[in-house]
Amino acid sequence: MEQAILQTVALTKSFDASPPVLKNITFSIKKGEVVVVIGPSGCGKSTFLRCLNLLEPIDSGEILLDGKEISSDKKNIHKYREKIGMVFQSYDLFPHKTVLENVMLAPVLVQKKKKEEVKKEAEALLDRVGLLEKKGMYPRQLSGGQKQRVAIVRTLMMHPEVLLLDEITAALDPEMVREVLQVVLELAREGMTMVIVTHEMDFAKAVADRVIFLDKGEIVEEETPQEFFNYPKTERAKKFLNTFHFEALEI
Amino acid sequence: MQDSGIQVLFDGINFFRLLEGLWASIRIAFTSMLFSVVLGLFLGMVMTGKNKAIRFVCRVYLEVVRIMPQLVLLFLVYFGAAKHFGIDISGEMAAVLVFTFWGTAEMGDLVRSALISIPKHQYESGYSLGFSKIQLYLHIILPQTFRRLLPSAVSLLTRMVKTTSLVVLIGVVEVVKVGKQIIDASRFENPKAAIWVYGAIFLLYFAVCYPISKLSTVLEKRLKD
Numbered sequence: 001m002e003q004a005i006l007q008t009v010a011l012t013k014s015f016d017a018s019p020p021v022l023k024n025i026t027f028s029i030k031k032g033e034v035v036v037v038i039g040p041s042g043c044g045k046s047t048f049l050r051c052l053n054l055l056e057p058i059d060s061g062e063i064l065l066d067g068k069e070i071s072s073d074k075k076n077i078h079k080y081r082e083k084i085g086m087v088f089q090s091y092d093l094f095p096h097k098t099v100l101e102n103v104m105l106a107p108v109l110v111q112k113k114k115k116e117e118v119k120k121e122a123e124a125l126l127d128r129v130g131l132l133e134k135k136g137m138y139p140r141q142l143s144g145g146q147k148q149r150v151a152i153v154r155t156l157m158m159h160p161e162v163l164l165l166d167e168i169t170a171a172l173d174p175e176m177v178r179e180v181l182q183v184v185l186e187l188a189r190e191g192m193t194m195v196i197v198t199h200e201m202d203f204a205k206a207v208a209d210r211v212i213f214l215d216k217g218e219i220v221e222e223e224t225p226q227e228f229f230n231y232p233k234t235e236r237a238k239k240f241l242n243t244f245h246f247e248a249l250e251i
Numbered sequence: 252m253q254d255s256g257i258q259v260l261f262d263g264i265n266f267f268r269l270l271e272g273l274w275a276s277i278r279i280a281f282t283s284m285l286f287s288v289v290l291g292l293f294l295g296m297v298m299t300g301k302n303k304a305i306r307f308v309c310r311v312y313l314e315v316v317r318i319m320p321q322l323v324l325l326f327l328v329y330f331g332a333a334k335h336f337g338i339d340i341s342g343e344m345a346a347v348l349v350f351t352f353w354g355t356a357e358m359g360d361l362v363r364s365a366l367i368s369i370p371k372h373q374y375e376s377g378y379s380l381g382f383s384k385i386q387l388y389l390h391i392i393l394p395q396t397f398r399r400l401l402p403s404a405v406s407l408l409t410r411m412v413k414t415t416s417l418v419v420l421i422g423v424v425e426v427v428k429v430g431k432q433i434i435d436a437s438r439f440e441n442p443k444a445a446i447w448v449y450g451a452i453f454l455l456y457f458a459v460c461y462p463i464s465k466l467s468t469v470l471e472k473r474l475k476d
Binding site for chain 2: 053055078079081082084085086088090092093094095096105106109110111151154155158
């Protein structure tokens, strides 16, 4: 069996004294796999991704990267984060830097790569997402969709082993969602390993190798997208999927 | 024609002496500001830290500085230090000490509020790209803080320039003191000297403070891009 890139074992996480937002999550993702995490809001999806990227301390359990426990190793935390790229909902480009500077900063600074090489790669990647001509602009001159594409490129520049996408289209106007998801679909086709949290069900169907349905901090179902969307097994999953069908509403 | 008294400014080296006095004011204000910016930057970062005890101490420091009039601080340092610790420091040194003590507190609070005004996601996207804390602050957080800080820091500097007029009271000869000396010296031959001398001092303060605040507007616009 192929080895998992990223794994969690019995991960539990709570904020302060309130009941845990993540209970006993055991999860793993193999190289080249795309896992979509869906569930009602407040179910812990985003917290789960943030835990994977070590942005949130966990209460108990383990997080393993390439088979190595990483959640308790605070000293090398930025080394692990280099390998686990993350894109956020609010596309936080650095506002005082141009598009090109934004995507070049981390490889030059953190990975100490040569500027010329990084620049070449940055331009190639920007070209691929259709934003090469925007390279000299500042984030505030871009649309939401463009910013989010730059944010994806910025993360890809670090050559992460896994990419975590946290509701990256949730803050976008509807007409910009597609251009961003298109980029993600292409990445999936190229074999990028990704954990995606999204509310776009059609996109989830198209991109996922596996769907995880999270509710109240627990993994309720874990299925192929065909199985999950067509024949959900649990009441909770059925109820959740129904909220996306307007004809199911009683008017 | 009636004598207006304006010639007092041009008698002998009077005007040059006023400029010399102004230079003393500027020296005190700018030296203090320099220290305040450096120390305030650290203080501000410490104040956003997690340690509650340290935050409390900083808070007390800030409140003390805000409640105490600068004049009292000047007296405390200049006379108090000499009397109780036998430390004999010059008036100018005492002034720089007090102004730095004051300025660091104010700068610290400005830096703190600028730091917390930067969205949490800026920190997180930095960290998720593998930045260390130092890299994050140096390249992402501080440059953004700087821009937010500029207007209030400049206003602090101009306040400092103006507050230097207090140091007359601990015997530092700065622009106001020189003015008084000139007025006193020409009391009999030119009774109207006061209005001209103080008028000139007014304009001198303006000449120092106006370019500073102008510069901040220019820098602010420049830094936007």
